[in-house]
Amino acid sequence: xxxxxxxxFSFMLxxxxxxxxxxxxxxxxxTQEKFQPIxxxxxxxAVIYEANIRQYSPSGHFDEFTxxxxxxxxxxxxxxxxMPIFPISETKRKATGGADSKFASDFPEAEQAKYLxxxxxxxxxxxxxxxxxxxxxFRNLIKTAHDNGIYVILDWVPNHTGWDHTWIKNxxxxxxxxxxxxxTHPIGTDWxxxxxxxxxxxxxxxxxxxxxxxxxxxEGVDGFRCDVAGSVPTDFWVEAIPQxxxxxxxxxxxxxxxPELAQDNLFDMVYGWNTHHAMNHMAQGKKDLKAWEDRLxxxxxxxxxxxxxxxxVTNHDENSWSGTIKERMKGAAPLMTAFSYTIPGMPxxxxxxxxxxxxxxxxxxxxxIPKTKxxxxxxxEKLGELKNTNPALNGGKDPASYKNLETTNDKVLAFQRxxxxxxxxxxxxxxxxxxxxxxxxxxxxTDYITKESIEMNxxxxxxKPWEYKILTN
Numbered sequence: 001x002x003x004x005x006x007x008x009f010s011f012m013l014x015x016x017x018x019x020x021x022x023x024x025x026x027x028x029x030x031t032q033e034k035f036q037p038i039x040x041x042x043x044x045x046a047v048i049y050e051a052n053i054r055q056y057s058p059s060g061h062f063d064e065f066t067x068x069x070x071x072x073x074x075x076x077x078x079x080x081x082x083m084p085i086f087p088i089s090e091t092k093r094k095a096t097g098g099a100d101s102k103f104a105s106d107f108p109e110a111e112q113a114k115y116l117x118x119x120x121x122x123x124x125x126x127x128x129x130x131x132x133x134x135x136x137x138f139r140n141l142i143k144t145a146h147d148n149g150i151y152v153i154l155d156w157v158p159n160h161t162g163w164d165h166t167w168i169k170n171x172x173x174x175x176x177x178x179x180x181x182x183x184t185h186p187i188g189t190d191w192x193x194x195x196x197x198x199x200x201x202x203x204x205x206x207x208x209x210x211x212x213x214x215x216x217x218x219e220g221v222d223g224f225r226c227d228v229a230g231s232v233p234t235d236f237w238v239e240a241i242p243q244x245x246x247x248x249x250x251x252x253x254x255x256x257x258x259p260e261l262a263q264d265n266l267f268d269m270v271y272g273w274n275t276h277h278a279m280n281h282m283a284q285g286k287k288d289l290k291a292w293e294d295r296l297x298x299x300x301x302x303x304x305x306x307x308x309x310x311x312x313v314t315n316h317d318e319n320s321w322s323g324t325i326k327e328r329m330k331g332a333a334p335l336m337t338a339f340s341y342t343i344p345g346m347p348x349x350x351x352x353x354x355x356x357x358x359x360x361x362x363x364x365x366x367x368x369i370p371k372t373k374x375x376x377x378x379x380x381e382k383l384g385e386l387k388n389t390n391p392a393l394n395g396g397k398d399p400a401s402y403k404n405l406e407t408t409n410d411k412v413l414a415f416q417r418x419x420x421x422x423x424x425x426x427x428x429x430x431x432x433x434x435x436x437x438x439x440x441x442x443x444x445x446t447d448y449i450t451k452e453s454i455e456m457n458x459x460x461x462x463x464k465p466w467e468y469k470i471l472t473n
Contacts, residue, residue: 035146037249038079038222042151043268043308043346043396045388046078048253050315052351053082053132054116055367062133066141073148075354075377076384079251080145081225083316084119084155085138087129089162093117094193094364097321101190104364115364119155120227121162121193125211135219142220151222153251154215158208158236159228160186160194167204168195174204186231199233209240216247223251229267230256241266253310262307268397269308272345274298276312279339282430283332289413289430296402299344306397311340312348319350320363334379335428335466338449341383342417342426342470344402345395354380382449386470392417392424409437412463424448427461428468436462445471 049072057064072080093104095115104115116131128135145152161167167174168183175183176196186196197204215221224244229237244250245265254267257274261267278295281287299309312318313336314325325333341347352361352369356376361367387393394400400419407414411431417424425445429435439456447454448470456471463469 038151038251039249040397042078043251044391044394044398045076046346046396047076047341047384047387048079048081048310048346048348049075049077050081050348050350051083052316052361052369053085054119055361055369056351058368060131060366060368062137062141066137066144069141069144069150070148073150074384075349075380076388077349078150078388079222080150080152081253082152082154084122084157085129085132086119086125087123087127088117088119089121089123089164089193090117091163092193093121097190097363099190101192103193114366116366117162117364118193120157120160120191122157123162123164124166125156125161125208126214139219146220151251153223153225153253154221155227156212156224157227158197159231160191160196162193163195165195167207171204174198174201174207199236205236205239208236209243212240212244213247216244216250222248223253223268225253225255226267227255229254229261230258234258234260237261237266238264259302259304259307262303269310269346270303272309272311275309275340275343275345276318279313279336280328283329283336285432289410292413305399308396309345310348311343311345312350313337313340314350314353315348316350316361316363319352319357320360324358324360325353326358331432332430332466334375335430335468337376337379338383338468338470339426339428341387342393342424343415344399344417347383347387349380379449386424386448390422390424390472391419392422394419405440407437407440409435411435412437414440423473425471426468427463427471429463429466432465434462434464436460443473445473448472 051065053062053065054060069080093115094101094117095104095107096102104112104117107115128138142152172183174197176198178184183195185192185194199205212224241252252267253269254261255271257271262270274295278287278291281291282289303309313329313333318328322328329336354377355370355372356374357369361369392400400417403416403418405414405416405425411433412427412429412435414425414427425441427440437460438458439461442456445454445456446452454469454471
């Protein structure tokens with residue numbers, strides 16, 4: 001009798017658990033149904049956030065990032081780009097990069113465990129890196145973002161895989177080979193921890209697209225940031241992206257500058273590398289404002305009006321390999337940050353930037369960003385609000401206009417952005433010396449950052465080193 005009662009109880013418990021799981025699944029489906037796919041309107045006012053899950057917290061888990069997503073909403077973030085979340089290969093795992101690149105196996109065995117390898121050396125495009133948590137933890141991240149009106153895109157690595165990927169063993173024809181038939185790393189790089197994919201192989205292309213579709217169809221992600229997208233044949237994107245877009249409305253970001261990648265409804269946004277380089281050079285005194293003038297001419301010649309350019313003062317590559325914002329921009333950092341928000345395009349926040357992070361994050365090892373709100377948080381919060389709410393800063397496929405204003409000082413840049421009869425004016429001293437000038441316009445304005453009223457008239461305007469004003473009317 002006890003066995004019968006126990007069996008009956010077990011059966012009821014199993015059925016209850018199944019019903020509970022069913023309810024949880026339905027709850028998630030309801031949430032997804034209510035959350036509208038990403039649209040062009042969203043892109044007009046969006047700020048994008050690059051999330052480095054490994055370094056975001058001491059634990060490096062999804063959950064630590066997920067709980068902070070509501071705070072990112074305060075910064076105007078509408079798109080989260082997750083750096084690769086997939087398992088990392090152990091074979092040829094890197095410990096250091098650059099000219100002195102070494103593998104983890106080059107170090108004593110006792111030290112090897114601390115080298116976690118590159119996020120971009122992937123073993124499986126459809127699995128979660130166990131260091132970050134479980135698939136359920138990832139799903140909670142997606143749901144939390146969507147509940148806060150934020151979209152999530154995955155960092156996709158189509159150019160290569162890690163050496164432990166199952167394709168290496170089971171489908172070696174998917175890879176580029178040398179004259180001796182050996183699989184190679186990408187030619188012309190020091191990326192020895194990854195194996196180069198062969199895009200002449202049509203079956204590999206189909207599997208790549210299928211793996212991308214999995215995340216759209218099964219896990220509810222909203223698009224992809226595609227690593228070294230320009231190194232992959234453009235005809236692959238012509239083949240793949242329409243298929244992805246047929247599944248749902250998505251956001252596609254290319255880590256590339258090539259204008260052809262933004263044509264014909266392929267990628268929505270490309271990297272503003274030359275804008276970034278111009279900002280670095282101006283901040284370092286290596287170039288004057290003609291660098292921005294030249295960049296504007298380049299943008300006009302290369303891109304169509306509805307092409308979106310991502311503007312950034314830092315990202316994971318720049319921080320780890322080229323230096324922190326303060327290293328590269330010093331006292332010009334706040335000016336260049338405000339500049340990146342007010343010029344045409346979409347501004348980027350990289351993990352730690354919002355907390356005034358002033359050190360280079362380790363790339364192949366565990367590290368952690370600070371979590372104390374200082375000057376940058378307040379600035380980004382103000383800039384994010386302006387970007388989200390003022391049509392004069394629209395930077396998507398129907399952007400606000402851009403017009404340079406003449407100044408009487410070649411160290412000072414002034415321009416206006418306008419849309420729907422609303423105008424925002426930027427005036428900035430792009431030098432480390434105090435500058436005086438006749439105001440480039442007249443009238444009564446509000447300094448958006450300080451909230452002070454400013455009367456522009458014939459009186460000389462004096463700007464401190466790297467000082468800027470964002471004027472609204």
